[in-house]
Amino acid sequence: MSGLRLLLITDAVGGVWTYSLELARALQPFGVETVLAVSGPSPSDEQREAATGIELIDTGLALEWLDTNAAAIRRAGDALAALARREGADIVQTSSAALLGGADFDCPTVAVQHSCVATWWSAVKRSPLPDDFEWRRDLVATGLRRAGAVIAPTRAFAMATGRTYDLEAPVLAVHNGRTPRHLPDLPQGEFVLTAGRLWDQGKNVQTLDQAAARIGVPFQAAGPVRGPHGASVSLEQLTLLGPLSESRLGGLLAARPVFASAALYEPFGLAALEAAQAGCALVLSDIDTHRELWDGAAIFVDASDAAGFAEAIDHLLDDPAQRHRLGERARTAARRYTPERMASAMVQVCARVAAPQAQLIAGAA
Numbered sequence: 001m002s003g004l005r006l007l008l009i010t011d012a013v014g015g016v017w018t019y020s021l022e023l024a025r026a027l028q029p030f031g032v033e034t035v036l037a038v039s040g041p042s043p044s045d046e047q048r049e050a051a052t053g054i055e056l057i058d059t060g061l062a063l064e065w066l067d068t069n070a071a072a073i074r075r076a077g078d079a080l081a082a083l084a085r086r087e088g089a090d091i092v093q094t095s096s097a098a099l100l101g102g103a104d105f106d107c108p109t110v111a112v113q114h115s116c117v118a119t120w121w122s123a124v125k126r127s128p129l130p131d132d133f134e135w136r137r138d139l140v141a142t143g144l145r146r147a148g149a150v151i152a153p154t155r156a157f158a159m160a161t162g163r164t165y166d167l168e169a170p171v172l173a174v175h176n177g178r179t180p181r182h183l184p185d186l187p188q189g190e191f192v193l194t195a196g197r198l199w200d201q202g203k204n205v206q207t208l209d210q211a212a213a214r215i216g217v218p219f220q221a222a223g224p225v226r227g228p229h230g231a232s233v234s235l236e237q238l239t240l241l242g243p244l245s246e247s248r249l250g251g252l253l254a255a256r257p258v259f260a261s262a263a264l265y266e267p268f269g270l271a272a273l274e275a276a277q278a279g280c281a282l283v284l285s286d287i288d289t290h291r292e293l294w295d296g297a298a299i300f301v302d303a304s305d306a307a308g309f310a311e312a313i314d315h316l317l318d319d320p321a322q323r324h325r326l327g328e329r330a331r332t333a334a335r336r337y338t339p340e341r342m343a344s345a346m347v348q349v350c351a352r353v354a355a356p357q358a359q360l361i362a363g364a365a
Contacts, residue, residue, distance in 0.1 A: 004032045004350065007089035009080055009099060011063055012043040013228060014197050015270040016095045016114050019176055024054050026177065026343035032350075035087050037080060039063050039096065041228050046245060057083065064098040065117050066229045070135040077103030091350050097143035097150070098136065108353040111147035113161045113171070115267050116140050122164065123265035124202045141165045148353035151346075153268035156288035172349065175293075176268045177342035180277040181250045188320060189255030192313055193280070194238075195222040195271040199231045202265030204285070205238070210306035211260070212237035215313055220257075222249055253278035256327055258316050261285060262303050269293070273337055276330035281323045283312045297333040299326070
C-alpha cells in the first residue's frame with residue numbers, strides 16, 4: 001500500500017476526531033499519506049495542535065446529524081468528491097456514509113460507521129424514527145450500499161448496522177485503537193469518574209447522576225453538557241468538570257478512579273478504553289458493545305439501574321484490592337486495542353477495496 005493517498009472525512013465533535021488522528025499516524029509506517037477533511041464545526045486550537053504533522057482541511061461542510069437538510073448533505077458530498085479529485089486521493093474513507101449517498105467519487109470509498117441517527121434512535125428512544133429524520137436514514141443507507149466496504153468499530157455494532165439498513169454485504173468489524181498516555185504512578189484516588197459527551201442522551205448520564213447521590217465520595221464528570229446542535233443535560237449530583245485538556249484528563253486517570261459508563265448507545269467507547277489503559281476499574285452498562293470489549297474485565301450493570309451502579313461502585317471503593325485487580329484486568333484487556341492493529345486491519349480493507357479499480361486501470365493501459 002506504499003504511496004497510497006487517503007482522504008479521511010471526519011469531524012471534530014467527539015471521539016471520531018481522536019480516532020482519525022490515531023489512524024492517520026498509525027497508517028504512516030504502512031506508506032499511507034492521510035489528508036483529514038473536517039466537516040461540521042471547526043477544530044479547536046488544541047485539536048489543531050494535536051493534528052500537527054497531518055494535513056488538515058477545514059471544509060465547514062454540513063454533517064447529517066446536525067441541523068441541516070438532505071440538499072445540504074448532497075452538496076457537501078459533491079464538494080468532498082471534488083476535493084478528493086483535487087487532492088489526488090487514491091481512496092476516500094468517511095465517518096459519515098450519508099456523504100456518499102448522493103455524490104460520485106472517482107476513487108474507491110470506505111464508510112466507517114462510528115454511529116448514526118437511526119441506530120442511536122433505536123437504542124435510546126426505542127421507537128420508530130420520526131418522519132423528519134427519515135431522509136438521514138435514507139442517505140446513510142444509500143451511502144452504505146455505494147461504499148466499497150463498510151466498517152464498524154465492534155462486531156456488535158456491525159450487526160446493528162447491517163440489521164438497521166438491511167445490508168446484503170457484511171459489515172466488517174475493526175476495533176478502534178488508542179495510544180496509551182504516559183501517566184505517573186499515583187495511589188488510588190477515592191473518587192469516581194465518567195467522561196464523554198454528557199449532553200448526548202445515548203450516554204445516559206442521568207443514571208450516574210442518580211447513583212452519585214448514593215455514593216459517599218466525589219463522582220466527577222468530564223465533558224460538555226451542551227452539544228453543537230443545542231442538546232443539553234441538567235445534572236445535580238455529579239461534579240461537573242467541563243471539557244478537559246488531554247493533560248488534565250490524564251492527571252485524573254493517573255489516580256485510577258473507578259470509571260463508570262451507563263451508556264445506552266456506545267458503538268465503541270474511547271473513554272472506557274482510556275480509563276482501562278490507566279488501570280481504572282470499570283463499571284459499565286450491560287450492553288452488547290461493552291460486553292464484547294470488556295467481558296471478564298469490568299462489572300456490568302443494567303443501564304437504568306442507578307442503585308445497581310451505586311452498589312457496584314461502593315463495593316469497589318470498600319475493597320481496594322479487588323478494585324486494583326479489576327483495574328489490572330481492564331489494563332490487560334486494553335492492550336488488544338492498539339492503533340497499530342487498527343491500522344493494519346484498515347490497510348487490508350483499503351487494499352481489497354482498491355484492487356478492482358487498480359486492475360481496471362491496468363487492463364485499460
